Amino acid sequence: MEPALDVEGLEKTYGAVRAVRGLSFQVAPGEVLGLVGPNGAGKTSTLRCLAGILPPSAGRVRVAGFDVAQAPVEAKRELAFLPDEPRFFEYLTVWEHLNFTARLYGVEDWEARGRALLEEMELTGREKSLPGELSRGMKQKLSIACGFLHQPRLILLDEPLTGLDPLGIRRMKASLRRRAEEGTALVLSSHLLPLVEELCHRLLVIAGGRAVALGSLPEIREQMAGGAGDGASLEELFVRITSAASEEARARGHEPA
Amino acid sequence: MSFPSAVVFLWVRTWRNRVVRQVQRLKRPRYLLGALVGLAYLYSLVGRSVFVQGTGRAVSPNARLFAELSLEVSVLGTLVTAWVLGADRPALTFTQTEVQTFFAAPVTRKALLHYKLLRGLLSAVLAALAATLFVGRFTSPRPVLFFLGAALAMGTLYLHGTAASFVRAWLVSQGRWGSAVRWAVVAGVLVAGMGTLLSTLRDYPLPENLSRPFAVREWLRDVLDAPGLRAVLWPGRALVAPAMARSWEGFLRFLPASLALLVAHYAWVLAVEVPFEDSAVAGAEARTRRREQRAARSGSIRVGRVPFVLQARGRPEVALLWKNLIARRRMGSGLVMLLSFGVLGAVFALVMGDTRLFSNSREFLGPMALMVALAMAVIGPSAFRTDLRMDLPKLELLRALPLTGRQVVGAELAASALTLGVAQWVMLLLALVLGVGADDVTLAPWSTPVVLGLLPVLPALGLAGLFVQNAAVVLLPAWIPADSERARGVEALGQRLLTLVGTLVVTFLGLLPAAVVALLVGYPLFTVMGRWAVPLAGLAAAGALCAEVALGVAVLGRAFERLDVSEEQSNEA
Numbered sequence: 167m168e169p170a171l172d173v174e175g176l177e178k179t180y181g182a183v184r185a186v187r188g189l190s191f192q193v194a195p196g197e198v199l200g201l202v203g204p205n206g207a208g209k210t211s212t213l214r215c216l217a218g219i220l221p222p223s224a225g226r227v228r229v230a231g232f233d234v235a236q237a238p239v240e241a242k243r244e245l246a247f248l249p250d251e252p253r254f255f256e257y258l259t260v261w262e263h264l265n266f267t268a269r270l271y272g273v274e275d276w277e278a279r280g281r282a283l284l285e286e287m288e289l290t291g292r293e294k295s296l297p298g299e300l301s302r303g304m305k306q307k308l309s310i311a312c313g314f315l316h317q318p319r320l321i322l323l324d325e326p327l328t329g330l331d332p333l334g335i336r337r338m339k340a341s342l343r344r345r346a347e348e349g350t351a352l353v354l355s356s357h358l359l360p361l362v363e364e365l366c367h368r369l370l371v372i373a374g375g376r377a378v379a380l381g382s383l384p385e386i387r388e389q390m391a392g393g394a395g396d397g398a399s400l401e402e403l404f405v406r407i408t409s410a411a412s413e414e415a416r417a418r419g420h421e422p423a
Numbered sequence: 424m425s426f427p428s429a430v431v432f433l434w435v436r437t438w439r440n441r442v443v444r445q446v447q448r449l450k451r452p453r454y455l456l457g458a459l460v461g462l463a464y465l466y467s468l469v470g471r472s473v474f475v476q477g478t479g480r481a482v483s484p485n486a487r488l489f490a491e492l493s494l495e496v497s498v499l500g501t502l503v504t505a506w507v508l509g510a511d512r513p514a515l516t517f518t519q520t521e522v523q524t525f526f527a528a529p530v531t532r533k534a535l536l537h538y539k540l541l542r543g544l545l546s547a548v549l550a551a552l553a554a555t556l557f558v559g560r561f562t563s564p565r566p567v568l569f570f571l572g573a574a575l576a577m578g579t580l581y582l583h584g585t586a587a588s589f590v591r592a593w594l595v596s597q598g599r600w601g602s603a604v605r606w607a608v609v610a611g612v613l614v615a616g617m618g619t620l621l622s623t624l625r626d627y628p629l630p631e632n633l634s635r636p637f638a639v640r641e642w643l644r645d646v647l648d649a650p651g652l653r654a655v656l657w658p659g660r661a662l663v664a665p666a667m668a669r670s671w672e673g674f675l676r677f678l679p680a681s682l683a684l685l686v687a688h689y690a691w692v693l694a695v696e697v698p699f700e701d702s703a704v705a706g707a708e709a710r711t712r713r714r715e716q717r718a719a720r721s722g723s724i725r726v727g728r729v730p731f732v733l734q735a736r737g738r739p740e741v742a743l744l745w746k747n748l749i750a751r752r753r754m755g756s757g758l759v760m761l762l763s764f765g766v767l768g769a770v771f772a773l774v775m776g777d778t779r780l781f782s783n784s785r786e787f788l789g790p791m792a793l794m795v796a797l798a799m800a801v802i803g804p805s806a807f808r809t810d811l812r813m814d815l816p817k818l819e820l821l822r823a824l825p826l827t828g829r830q831v832v833g834a835e836l837a838a839s840a841l842t843l844g845v846a847q848w849v850m851l852l853l854a855l856v857l858g859v860g861a862d863d864v865t866l867a868p869w870s871t872p873v874v875l876g877l878l879p880v881l882p883a884l885g886l887a888g889l890f891v892q893n894a895a896v897v898l899l900p901a902w903i904p905a906d907s908e909r910a911r912g913v914e915a916l917g918q919r920l921l922t923l924v925g926t927l928v929v930t931f932l933g934l935l936p937a938a939v940v941a942l943l944v945g946y947p948l949f950t951v952m953g954r955w956a957v958p959l960a961g962l963a964a965a966g967a968l969c970a971e972v973a974l975g976v977a978v979l980g981r982a983f984e985r986l987d988v989s990e991e992q993s994n995e996a
Binding site: 214217218219220221238239240242243247249253255256257258259262265266268269270271272273274275276294296298 | 733734736745817819820822826827985
């Protein structure tokens with residue numbers, strides 16, 4: 167089966183700073199990949215490169231078979247990027263944002279889908295509100311509703327639960343799980359390790375822009391030398407892996423970006 | 424570390440970091456070039472003459488009288504404002520950061536008050552510097568004295584406003600009698616002032632023959648020197664006198680009184696100090712809320728009808744045009760601004776005595792409509808900004824859309840071009856119907872052909888201007904101020920000047936091919952059709968301009984696709 171996301175040797179540099187260094191991984195349809203790493207590890211840069219917002223400095227990204235550099239429009243039609251700080255057009259209402267998104271992605275039955283999504287996101291009754299009138303959590307939900315409208319094959323989420331209340335978090339987790347079951351691939355970047363542990367099939371741990379571990383939680387435990395990972399929680403594994411990466415970087419004479 | 428040394432550390436580091444950041448930016452050639460141009464401009468504007476040599480210019484008596492009167496009236500206005508207008512609470516404003524950092528710190532109220540007073544006095548010094556640069560050098564032969572005097576006056580006024588707010592807050596806390604005392608005193612002072620003014624005007628009536636040279640000036644000087652008004656204006660005069668001194672001797676003569684006023688006000692503030700924490704916290708929160716509302720523009724947008732129903736099927740870039748037309752309708756100020764210019768122009772013409780608007784509306788309105796249409800082609804591209812300039816802060820969002828760069832650039836341009844074009848057409852059709860130069864035998868036959876020729880040319884010219892402005896956004900994003908924020912510093916000033924010059928040069932270069940095409944088409948036709956060749960030449964010129972813009976959009980679209988959002992954001996960070 168063709169992977170929903172195929173990344174080969176992805177690099178991103180800002181001047182002298184190498185934010186992402188040679189990342190390679192694949193995400194299959196229906197799979198949820200957790201992207202974790204300490205602050206400044208290169209997670210957001212990676213997601214932005216995958217979404218076609220930033221041009222990679224090297225490497226190749228394919229979304230549903232479309233090369234993001236060669237066929238950006240086709241690739242972007244197959245994905246949705248949900249940033250941690252969603253930005254909206256402040257003069258368009260909630261419903262007009264859905265209308266706008268529908269035209270961009272050619273979603274003909276957008277009204278029925280839009281109503282269902284607003285219901286799911288508990289935004290019913292807010293159709294005529296402007297973004298400036300929404301709380302942070304509601305904005306997050308609107309961003310998700312717009313992202314889900316065209317039923318993308320790949321969803322990139324950067325801290326998707328920011329600003330949501332406990333009920334919203336619960337609904338959001340169920341919603342993401344359901345979409346994965348329907349065949350959508352998800353890449354989820356978050357510092358909330360319990361969420362990652364609960365939702366993700368596999369994890370990609372990055373530090374200093376490099377992949378330091380990739381696999382399911384049991385596989386990563388296995389990878390830890392000498393069985394040091396036996397029975398360890400994701401939090402413990404995270405601390406060990408990223409600490410080891412920092413030590414290694416210092417030994418090489420430079421700090422992780 | 425004590426609070427004073429912590430504050431000194433904060434201020435010194437803040438300034439140092441700001442300077443270091445600006446110097447670091449100069450490593451990039453475009454910022455260095457901008458800084459050089461900005462410095463050259465400032466030098467040409469201010470020069471060494473202001474502070475080093477003095478202007479050496481004789482100050483006109485009219486300018487001096489005007490400056491004195493304005494300053495005295497503004498001092499009185501500030502005093503009245505301090506006691507009559509605004510809320511009855513301490514006027515000390517703290518930022519949210521200051522509230523969170525200092526109010527929770529082991530710092531006494533007195534120390535916080537001194538911190539705020541010092542900040543206020545420093546702001547007064549900066550305001551005095553600005554006043555000297557823009558006003559003082561025209562009204563005083565010795566700008567240094569103007570600066571020192573203005574700094575003293577503004578500092579004293581700041582202390583007065585603070586003390587007055589403390590007194591008002593205290594009076595309000597005393598209940599009804601406190602408010603009654605305040606308003607009784609304020610009313611008494613105002614009535615006494617008005618009474619004095621009326622009695623002076625009775626003694627010095629307005630001269631009957633105002634056409635006599637300097638009649639108004641002499642009358643005004645007599646009125647201001649009358650004993651009653653001298654007493655009313657004394658506070659203002661005492662404050663303004665050092666700034667208006669013509670020599671060091673004069674300045675030193677007024678200095679003791681000014682310094683005594685400053686010290687007295689400082690003592691007054693300390694004597695009447697009231698608790699200000701509640702109002703400071705509420706004020707900081709309110710300001711933050713207002714700033715957020717301004718940024719989100721939620722308070723000023725009224726949701727209404729959309730320009731057309733956006734179907735889900737069709738060219739996706741139409742969605743961008745649709746949303747920009749909505750933005751124009753809900754937030755647009757360009758059209759209002761242009762119409763305001765038109766109305767103001769008409770009012771000005773009337774005030775200047777041109778009554779043709781009433782006596783012969785048609786003769787007046789036709790040329791005026793044509794002039795407005797022409798003016799729109801020049802200033803319209805700067806006034807109508809519902810395009811990439813508006814969306815620059817959302818560049819990341821635009822880049823994530825499933826559209827090519829050409830589609831994004833073209834669609835972003837379209838809304839502004841459409842709005843501007845329609846506005847120009849309305850004005851041109853008005854000029855066509857009313858006629859231009861109908862009373863002139865030579866001009867009248869050319870009126871219709873020329874206006875018909877302008878119908879395609881002016882919107883195309885506006886489109887070309889919009890394209891240049893949007894090209895600058897894509898090619899030099901760090902040089903163009905985003906919609907709601909402005910880059911600061913001398914290099915930003917230089918960059919704006921360079922961008923302006925560049926825009927003019929590119930626009931005129933773009934006009935050359937269109938002019939050549941118009942000549943090639945128009946000249947042969949003129950020999951056959953006479954003046955009716957003008958509309959066809961206009962059509963050809965507009966076609967050439969549109970072709971240039973289409974080519975430019977294709978090139979710019981490629982540049983938009985290559986634009987590295989992160990690089991530009993990191994430069995600005």
